Amino acid sequence: MPRAALALLLLVAAPAAAQEPRTPAERADFAAATRHADVVAFGEQLAKLSPRLKASTFGTSHEGRPLPLWVLADPPVSSPAEAAKSGKLVVLAFANIHAGEIDGKDALCALARDLAAGKDAPLLKDLVVLLVPVLNADGNEKIDPKNRPNEPNPPGGVGSRENAQGFDLNRDFVKLETPEVRALVKLMTDWDPLVVVDCHTTNGSKHRWTLTHDGPRYPTCDSDLSRWAHATLLPEAGKRVKAATGFDTGPYGNFAADRTRWETYPALPRYGIQSVALRNRIGVLSESYSYAPYRDRVTASGAFVKGVFETAAAKKDDVTRVTTRTPAATAVVPLRTKTVAHADPLSVPGFDQDAPKDIALSHVARTEAAHAVARPAAYVVSPKCADAAATLRRHGVAVEELREDVLLDVEAYRLDRVEEAAKAFQGHKLRTLTVTKRTEARTVPAGALVVRTAQPLGTLAAYLLEPEAEDGLAAWNLFDGELRPGADFPVLRVLKLPPVLTGAPRPLPESRKALKTITEEMLVGGGGGFTFGLAGNPASGIQWLDDGEHFLQTKGGATLKVHARTGRSEPAAKSDAPKKGPPAKGPPAKVDGRGDLSTPSPDGKRVAFVRKGNLFVAAADGKDETQLTDDGGKADVLNGKADWVYFEELFNRSSRAFWWSPDSEKIAFLRFDDTPVKRFHLVDVQDANGKLESYPYPKPGDPNPLVTIGVASAAGGRPAFLDLTGYPPADTLVARVGWMPGGKDVYAYLQNRTQTWLDFVVWKDAGGPPVKLFRDTTGAWVDEPGAPRFLPDGSFLFASDRTGFRHLYHYAADGKLKAAVTAGDWEVREVLRIDPDAVYVTGTKDGPTRLHLYRAALYGTKLERLTDSGGNHTITLAPKGNLFLDRTTDDATPTQVYVSEAGKGRVRTVDTNPVYEREQYRWGKFEAVTVPMPDGFKLNGTLVFPPDFDAAKKYPVWVFTYAGPHAPTVKEGWGGGRIMDQALAATGVVIFRVDPRSASGQGMKAAWSAYKQLGVQELKDLEAALDWLGKRGGWIDRSRVGISGHSYGGFMTAFALTHSKTFSAGIASGPVTDWGLYDTIYTERYMLTPKENPKGYAASSVVGAAKNLHGKLLLVHGLMDDNVHAQNTMKLADALQQAGKDFELMIYPRARHGIGSPHFLRLQLGFIRRTMGVAP
The missing domain is CATH 2.140.10.30 (Dipeptidylpeptidase IV, N-terminal domain)
Structure with missing residues (x-):
């Protein structure tokens, strides 16, 4: 054995310094396979000993075992953002993808120890090193001597090749069915390592290399990247292994049956390293030789990983260069490949009758494209293909959800043949598709998924989505529900994608966390003011053009001329400006x-x-x-x-x-x-x-x-x-x-x-x-009716409340009444257009809390609703009146936008505005209620209950109101999720919003109930509403009922606490406290002058009733309020003090009538919680 190798083995077996921990394999003297728990504990031990190593997890196995991740850096980093900020190359090595191949696991333990101890300090100056020692955590625990027999492994056996699902993890890098590979791919997406090493142990052909290796070969990856990896990175790493250990390395492969060729595995992205190539990153396969001694395999694996990392650090500029490219660099995407021989033969150190012999062989390891397609600008995936779209996103591919229907020029594939493999492989009968491509214009529906290829993973996305890709999503059955010969493949190619309205799709199931509670922090936006929270961002600012068939809309920062019916768009010209x-x-x-x-x-x-x-x-x-x-x-x-x-x-x-x-x-x-x-x-x-x-x-x-x-x-x-x-x-x-x-x-x-x-x-x-x-x-005051609408003959339409409900009347040019155009116990709210024989109006015929568009006959009594029956509608009519933009919402649905045609219904979806973020929260039950009054009048209100409401318990109730004459606040609609109400409900308060009859929007006749006596009938209605609520269920705690409002609502609050004992607390902000202090035009409209109506002014005064204050009152005012002067609050404060009544006061020195301050929001919430006896 070479001295260098012997020295390294001694180092692995017995660390020189006593304080350096021994790896689990070393402690067992390499006589037992390392358990998952041992690896986790070893990482935690290293993290305690060295700040350079951060031990965490990046996922869980199928059986729930944590997947350990060790991050090594100097100075330390603990997140992808910190790694990116450091400017260092990020590299990754993972092991144990096949749990019977244990060498890499133990090698990474030793490498982690050495790096954490600072033995290779220069390496961490250039790199952030990620180590995943046990990927197949479940298979690692299925240790059995029958696994990989006839190999010099620990006598007790090794783990299984497959995970607990029975899947080979190294065949899962396309379909991503296993939690382990999903987590690993997400790790690569988040940290973006430029070099990835996959540690294996080969039990193939017998040879004399202690370790073999491979690099990126799939021809989709950048050719410069592949060339650099094979010509520079792998040879250099091999030299470093030789110098450190004396072990030889060579290219991975096996002898062909006739022993004339050295052949490698097919370059398919189901294999981890080749999938890395499709991400345009450098994937490296490490295959220690299973017939070598276990210690040697661990030594060689560790030295090779270290050699790859050292080479990357030494040549980091090259690594960055070959992994950075524009999408145009791969305008052609190979879908099927063939493996051919390199020009030069390869000398393989083999055996002849067990005698060492170098054998010159044809080296069949170069991959060429057999079939390729041009990459389009984007793909559009049918919304029916949820599994395929989810798999794309798990790969880290950016996927957008189309929020509009739009006519696009596309390339579509017709399915000529759909062939299925005879045998299942990894639980799948792989598909082979034969298709014919054609070009056409097609309306793509909202909800379809848009995948742009001008993104870092655009080439990967293109490969996965193409029907003829030999290892794409279609091959792995992810489109099976839509594959029928003669039908179209459910993915369209878009060669040039115009600006379209898109948004983030619904979060993947595994990314959803425990439901969050809506809290007061959500109520404050980035600018510090109140936010409407979960309203989304429905398309707005749309302007119809004079032709009535197009409108101007901004998408992606560009102003476009959009065909209303189809969504086709083009850049707007100056001549396209509407001519209103x-x-x-x-x-x-x-x-x-x-x-x-x-x-x-x-x-x-x-x-x-x-x-x-x-x-x-x-x-x-x-x-x-x-x-x-x-x-x-x-x-x-x-x-x-x-x-x-x-x-x-x-x-x-x-x-x-x-x-x-x-x-x-x-x-x-x-x-x-x-x-x-x-x-x-x-x-x-x-x-x-x-x-x-x-x-x-x-x-x-x-x-x-x-x-x-x-x-x-x-x-x-x-x-x-x-x-x-x-x-x-x-x-x-x-x-x-x-x-x-x-x-x-x-x-x-x-x-x-x-x-x-x-x-x-x-x-x-x-x-x-x-x-x-x-x-x-009228029977009381006359509200300004809006401009007359003139007809070609000089006659005109005029709006009046004379019957107690606002309707349109047709007058001759000389002022003589011709006829009533609309009538009934409902209101016309706006006139949008007049045709020769009809008038288009919005109104409340279908209910006071919602608006609809109606077409009324100009001569006759016919009235036709043009909007769908449900929801509340805001209408923008096209100049010719046949089309209209309908912004619609209901209590459970954020605002959506449609183009509709009069008499025909919806033509096109302009914006679905799905607001998936709302699915992250716990919602209290919302209920729209109709509240009967003792005299038969019906108020409209809403209730929001705590998320865990229990009718057997007692709850406080807080009433929000405005109550100003003919100023309804209870309207059907999503309202951003009513997060103010939800935040309070989450603390245990039932929120009750109700409009008294004067503010109910049920005609001016109802509003006249406030005439000459502001506050009087409104308070009776609010008290009756609470009585109804108390009878509806025994859960209301009548000793804890609060009320608040601003401006007129502030008056109503202060009036209620001085004229009733129903309420135990209230917040009156910006209130009128004596109607003699407000302006003439508003006040005299409802109250006449003080001289004409002295009793009414006295009955409506809060100041005059200060001595009757009941409950806890918080007064709030802006000192610079030029509308309702702070004088109102000061006069009430003085009267309360003179009467010996305690109250709370908050003045905002800079504020005018609107108090848009986070402090004010916190003040209200704190007061409500305190007076209602609930915790935050």
């Missing part, structure tokens, strides 16, 4: 940073804007600026821009108060004179000296702004102001202004300040006296 109110041609006017509300003229030649309270017009390029008014900004005068109260209460929070004429020649505008309006003052205490912020804010009974209607020529000149005779400015609100058809006449909606009527008024030729077409009245 033609945009200005060229850039918008330059308004030097002080102007705003820039609005182009209908012809696109001009742009109007407001600067410092005055109205201006400029050319579309920003030149030739003309000032149309000159008194703005002086003495509280604004031209073309709404003041605070109009912005907030009449113009739907829009400041623009000017309107171009259809011919682009004139502009109608409002002039606001706030001189008579009292100003309110806020103080920003963040400023060292207190910064004063003052603005006009009219309070009930006080003067409103004086508003007049001006008409200016876009060319310039003094504007004219319309005659408002009969409408005294101090008592008049201008709710809407616009232009009549033809562009000559101006119309406006004029109302008295308490809004008990609305006049439709017209000025002929934008001048002269006002002509009242008609007056609209």
Whole structure:
């Protein structure tokens, strides 16, 4: 024996330093096979002795044994991310894939010890070393002398070749049926080792090499990689083995029957090392010679692994170069191969009649492609093929789920022949497919799986998915359910994939963890504000084009012109912009940073804007600026821009108060004179000296702004102001202004300040006296009805609540009523389109908590629902009205988007938005409820129960409400999973959301119940709802009932705690506490003026009832709230103090009316838990 070999054997058998642990094999003096538990314990021992080694696991065997992973690095690393950050090469060696081949297991134990002890410190300076000593953990324990007999193994025997399932793990690298190989492949995906060594022991032909080896041979892998591995890496590693041990190594193989050829195994990816080649990584096979002494085999295996790693470290630039390539490098993917001889013969150290003899043989070990295909841009896998798609993902291939139906140009395979092997192999009768390819356009449905080949594992994906691949997924029966001669193979090739909407597919079963509880941490998004959690990201921002057949949609960062019916797309051109109110041609006017509300003229030649309270017009390029008014900004005068109260209460929070004429020649505008309006003052205490912020804010009974209607020529000149005779400015609100058809006449909606009527008024030729077409009245107040919708004959549709439900009425051009277009105990919410004989509206005919699209006959009574029966629908109608985008959701389904056709139903799925993340959580039961009132009225509500709800126990109830007139909050829909409710329910609180009748959305008639007495009927409804809930089940603890709300909901909370003993706690944020402190337009609409309704104001006051506070009240307000002033909370706080009532107060010094702070969220949750007596 060479001295070097003897020295190494002595080192293995008896470590020089006493503190160095002996491997399990050494401790047994190589007389017993190492058990799984021994290996695990040895790794843990090494980890305790050295920080360089991290002992962990990467999976479990079929019988549940942990699969040990040892990570060696200096400095240490413990995760793939840390390894990548280190910049070092990651290398992997695994052993015991066949548990009867025990040499590698013991060799890796010794290597781990030496590396951990720092004997090869330079190696760890360049490498992160991963060692998997026992892959076949179950087979390792099936030790039997009958396993691999006639070999110099330990006398007690060795483990079995197969795992506990009876599978050969080294035949499982395509189908991935075993947990052991699945875990190993995932390990390679996560850590991405560039060099992988698989340690075996061969019992084939007899020869004199102590170890043989092989490298990547499958021709799909980069040819440079294969050449470098065979020409450089393997020979160099062999030299290092020779130098360290004296043992010879050579290429793996066996003698042919006639002993004229040295032949290797077929280069199929079912074998571990060749599957590594398809990942474009360097796979190395180590085969110690089973007839050599056991000690020698362990020594040679360890030296070879170390030699491979040392060579990789010394030539790391080469390793990186040959494992880095673009997808174009393998544009052709070989599917079937043949093995041919190398040009030069190979000298094999064999035997002749047991006498050593070197034999020159033909070396049959070079693999060539026998059949190949061009790699496409992507594959599309049928959603029926779940097993195949799951296997792809287990390989680490990136798979996307298609979220839309889309017409694609594809290559499809027709199955000509499907042949099955006569005998089963590894539990499978392998398939051989013969196909014919054709090109066609095909609609690919949402749910199909998209596999792009421009990804690191794109070549592997292509091989696995091609039907004629000799070792692909089809060969291994993973498509069997879809394989019928004459049918199409269920995978399509896409040569050029346009941008398509995709998302992550449902997580694989093995990656799903124990269900998580929804907690308050989920409620705060990345920016710190409240998040809607599990809403997903449904397609949005879609704009119909004028042809009614296409729309603009952004996918993958590109704006596309999409055919609505098919999903075909192309890059959008500038000419594809929708022409709603033609945009200005060229850039918008330059308004030097002080102007705003820039609005182009209908012809696109001009742009109007407001600067410092005055109205201006400029050319579309920003030149030739003309000032149309000159008194703005002086003495509280604004031209073309709404003041605070109009912005907030009449113009739907829009400041623009000017309107171009259809011919682009004139502009109608409002002039606001706030001189008579009292100003309110806020103080920003963040400023060292207190910064004063003052603005006009009219309070009930006080003067409103004086508003007049001006008409200016876009060319310039003094504007004219319309005659408002009969409408005294101090008592008049201008709710809407616009232009009549033809562009000559101006119309406006004029109302008295308490809004008990609305006049439709017209000025002929934008001048002269006002002509009242008609007056609209109701049983209480008149809400602004929206713009009239004009018909070609000059008649128009007008929305009114006169019957207690909003419906459409057809008026002649002179204001005479022609007919009611819609009617009934439901509401029209929006008019989307008018055709010559029909009008398209959204409404609540099918229930107050959901919207549908309806087509109503313009002449007659026919009403047709165009949306599907279920769910809540948000509609975007195409310009021609035949198609519409339907964003639909229900209580259990996140928003999905469809293209539908009127009268025909759904045409195409635009976005399934599956939100698989929701499947990771424990959900409390959600229930939509109808709550009967004593008088027969029915409220709508929702309940969320704790996940482990037990009706035999008692639970606190927390009520969330808003309750503002005709402002429903209970709506059918997913709502992001209602994670606020779920987070609280998870702590043991039942969450009850309910709208009182005034806020139920069941017509204005129901809202009128709040008229002149805000809060009074609402509280009765909430109390009755809780009584109903108490009778429904005995689980409600009436001593623990809380309520909270913001703004009007804050008022309702404070009102409830001062006017009822039903509630034990409440959070009133941003509340109105006395309606005399809020603005005129909102308050007087519902309450009239304090002079007209003093009893109503008194009955609705929280401040006035402070002495009656019952329960624990938390008041919250933003100090800079310019809507509901913090004055409300301070007055209530003072009244409570004067009455000797305890309460809690939180002020947010920087906040205005919206308090979007994580602190506020935590405050609410903490208060609810504390007052309801539940733990977080």
